[in-house]
Amino acid sequence: MRFLHGDPGYDLTYSDVFMVPSRSAVSSRLDVDLTSTDGLATPIPLVAANMTAVSGRRMAETMARRGGLAIFPQDIPSDVVAKSISKVKRAHPIFDAAVTVALDTTVGETLSLIGKRAHGVAVVIDEDRRVLGLVSPQDAAGSDRFAQARDVMTTDVTRVSVSSSPAEVFDVLSEQHQKVAVAVDDGGALVGLMTPKGALRSAIYSPALDHEGRLRAGVAVGINGDIPSKVRAALDAGADVLVMDTAHGHQDKMIGALEAARVERDRFAGETGRTVLIVAGNVVTAEGVNDLINAGADILKVGVGPGAMCTTRMQTGVGRPQFSAVLECAAAAKERGKSIWADGGVRHPRDVALALAAGAGSVMIGSWFAGTHESTGDQLTDSQGRAYKESFGMASARAVRNRTREYSAFDRARAAMFEEGISSSRMYLDPRRPGVEDLLDWITSGVRSSCTYAGARSLEEFAERAVVGVQSGSGYEEGRPLDQSW
Numbered sequence: 474m475r476f477l478h479g480d481p482g483y484d485l486t487y488s489d490v491f492m493v494p495s496r497s498a499v500s501s502r503l504d505v506d507l508t509s510t511d512g513l514a515t516p517i518p519l520v521a522a523n524m525t526a527v528s529g530r531r532m533a534e535t536m537a538r539r540g541g542l543a544i545f546p547q548d549i550p551s552d553v554v555a556k557s558i559s560k561v562k563r564a565h566p567i568f569d570a571a572v573t574v575a576l577d578t579t580v581g582e583t584l585s586l587i588g589k590r591a592h593g594v595a596v597v598i599d600e601d602r603r604v605l606g607l608v609s610p611q612d613a614a615g616s617d618r619f620a621q622a623r624d625v626m627t628t629d630v631t632r633v634s635v636s637s638s639p640a641e642v643f644d645v646l647s648e649q650h651q652k653v654a655v656a657v658d659d660g661g662a663l664v665g666l667m668t669p670k671g672a673l674r675s676a677i678y679s680p681a682l683d684h685e686g687r688l689r690a691g692v693a694v695g696i697n698g699d700i701p702s703k704v705r706a707a708l709d710a711g712a713d714v715l716v717m718d719t720a721h722g723h724q725d726k727m728i729g730a731l732e733a734a735r736v737e738r739d740r741f742a743g744e745t746g747r748t749v750l751i752v753a754g755n756v757v758t759a760e761g762v763n764d765l766i767n768a769g770a771d772i773l774k775v776g777v778g779p780g781a782m783c784t785t786r787m788q789t790g791v792g793r794p795q796f797s798a799v800l801e802c803a804a805a806a807k808e809r810g811k812s813i814w815a816d817g818g819v820r821h822p823r824d825v826a827l828a829l830a831a832g833a834g835s836v837m838i839g840s841w842f843a844g845t846h847e848s849t850g851d852q853l854t855d856s857q858g859r860a861y862k863e864s865f866g867m868a869s870a871r872a873v874r875n876r877t878r879e880y881s882a883f884d885r886a887r888a889a890m891f892e893e894g895i896s897s898s899r900m901y902l903d904p905r906r907p908g909v910e911d912l913l914d915w916i917t918s919g920v921r922s923s924c925t926y927a928g929a930r931s932l933e934e935f936a937e938r939a940v941v942g943v944q945s946g947s948g949y950e951e952g953r954p955l956d957q958s959w
C-alpha cells in the first residue's frame with residue numbers, strides 16, 4: 474500500500490482514509506480470490522470476535538460454512554467449549570443446521586428458537602430425526618403460544634438427498650415454489666436444510682475446513698491460570714487456531730503465557746502431527762509485534778481501543794487509531810514472515826477493505842455481528858417492535874464478574890472495579906441484513922469490488938497495489954448515501 478500524497482505523519486482511523494482506483498486488468502469481481510493471507514488460508518478473511526455476546530456454536534458453524542472463522546471466548550468453561558466444537562465439527566459443511574423441535578414443543582418455544590437462525594423455520598422431527606413437518610412464524614400466527622408444533626406445522630415439506638448439489642436444490646425449490654428444502658440421509662434422517670439464497674451462497678463461498686474436512690473453529694485462552702492445561706484442553710477439543718488474549722498484549726505476563734502455550738502446542742503437534750497456529754494480542758506497535766513473535770506468536774491481534782464496546786481510550790487515553798496501528802503492525806509482522814488480524818472498530822464493509830489494504834491477513838469483527846440471528850444472545854424486541862440483541866464488552870463489569878466467578882466475593886468485586894467496557898448495549902438486527910451471512914455477502918462483495926478498483930486478483934496483491942489518501946470529515950461525509958433529499 475502507498476499513500477497518495479505521502480505519509481501524513483500522524484495516525485489515522487478507517488474513516489480518515491479512502492482508496493483511489495488504479496488501472497485494472499481484473500475484469501470481474503468474481504475473479505478475485507479472497508483467501509486470507511494470515512497463514513490459516515481461510516477462504517474469506519473474516520473472523521467473528523471472541524466475545525461472549527458474539528461467538529457461540531451457531532456463529533462458529535455459520536462463519537466456517539461461508540469460509541471464515543469464529544473464536545470461542547476465553548470465559549466459556551472448557552467442557553462447554555469442547556461440546557460446542559464437537560457440534561460444529563459434526564455439522565454438515567454445505568447444508569445449514571436446522572432449528573429442530575418435537576411434535577409437542579409449544580408454539581411459544583418454537584417461535585423463540587426460530588429467531589436463532591436465519592432460515593425462518595423450525596423442523597419438526599421424531600426421535601429418529603425423521604422429518605414430520607415445518608413450522609414458520611406465518612404457520613403459527615394467531616395460534617395460542619401454548620399450542621403445540623403438531624397443531625400448526627405444515628407437512629408440505631420439500632425433501633432432497635444430502636448428496637444433491639446446491640444447484641439441484643435451487644432448481645427443486647424454484648419448481649415447487651418453496652422457501653426451504655430439508656436434506657435427509659439414506660435412512661430419511663434430517664441432515665440440514667437449504668434456502669434458495671443458501672444454495673446461491675454455496676456456489677460463491679467455500680467452507681473453511683480442517684484436515685478431516687470438518688468446519689473449523691478457534692478458541693481463546695486468557696493469560697491467567699494454568700496455561701498449559703487450558704491450551705491442552707482447547708487443542709484436545711479440536712481447536713483449529715488458538716488465540717492468546719488480553720487487553721494489553723505487550724506485557725511480560727503475556728510473553729510468559731505465550732511461551733508456555735507454544736511449548737504445549739508443539740508437544741501436541743509432536744503427538745498428533747497437527748500444528749495449530751497461535752494468535753496473540755492485542756498490540757498496536759511494531760515493538761509489540763516483535764516481542765510477541767519472539768515469544769511464539771504466529772499471528773498478531775492488533776487493536777487497542779477501537780472496539781464498539783470499548784471504554785479504554787476514554788478511560789485511560791491509551792490506544793491508537795486503528796488504520797495506522799494495522800499498517801505499522803502488518804509491516805512489522807511481514808518482515809518476520811508473519812501476519813496480523815485487524816481487531817475492532819469495523820462498522821462498514823469499507824473498513825474491512827481498508828484493513829486488508831493496510832496489510833491485515835484477516836479482520837476480526839465483534840459488535841456488528843452481535844446484532845445477527847447467529848450471535849449467542851436471545852432476540853429481544855424494543856417498544857417500537859424492532860428486534861435487537863444485547864451485547865457487552867469483555868472487559869465490562871458484567872464480563873469481569875463472569876470471568877472471576879471462582880474468586881472470593883471481595884476479589885471479584887475488586888476486579889469488576891477495573892472495567893474497561895460497556896456492560897449492556899443494544900445491537901439492532903438490520904431488517905435488510907438480519908443474519909451474519911447477509912453481512913458476509915455485503916462485506917465480501919465490497920472487498921471484491923475494492924480489489925478490482927485496485928487491479929488486484931488476491932489479497933496479497935491488494936495490499937501491494939492499494940493507493941490510500943487522507944480525507945477531511947467532509948470528504949467522508951460526501952461518501953455517505955442519503956436516504957432522503959437534503
Ligand SMILES: NC(=O)C1=CN([C@@H]2O[C@H](COP(=O)(O)OP(=O)(O)OC[C@H]3O[C@@H](n4cnc5c(N)ncnc54)[C@H](OP(=O)(O)O)[C@@H]3O)[C@@H](O)[C@H]2O)C=CC1
Binds near residue numbers: 785
Ligand atoms: N482490544 C482492546 O482494546 C481491549 C480488549 N479487551 C478484551 O477484554 C477481555 C479481557 O481482557 P483483560 O482485561 O486483559 O483481562 P484478562 O482476564 O485477560 O487479564 C488481564 C491480566 O493482565 C493484567 N493487566 C496488567 N495491565 C493490564 C491492563 N492495563 N489492562 C488489563 N489487564 C492488565 C491483569 O492484572 P490486574 O487485573 O491485576 O491488573 C490481569 O492479570 C479480552 O478478551 C480482551 O481482548 C479488553 C480491553 C481492551
Ligand SMILES: Nc1nc2c(ncn2[C@@H]2O[C@H](COP(=O)(O)O)[C@@H](O)[C@H]2O)c(=O)[nH]1
Binds near residue numbers: 838
Ligand atoms: N476496551 C475493550 N475492548 C473490548 C471489549 N470487549 C471487546 N473488546 C475488543 O473489541 C473487539 C471487537 O471490536 P468491535 O468494534 O468489532 O466490537 C474485540 O475483539 C476486542 O479486542 C471491552 O470490554 N473493552
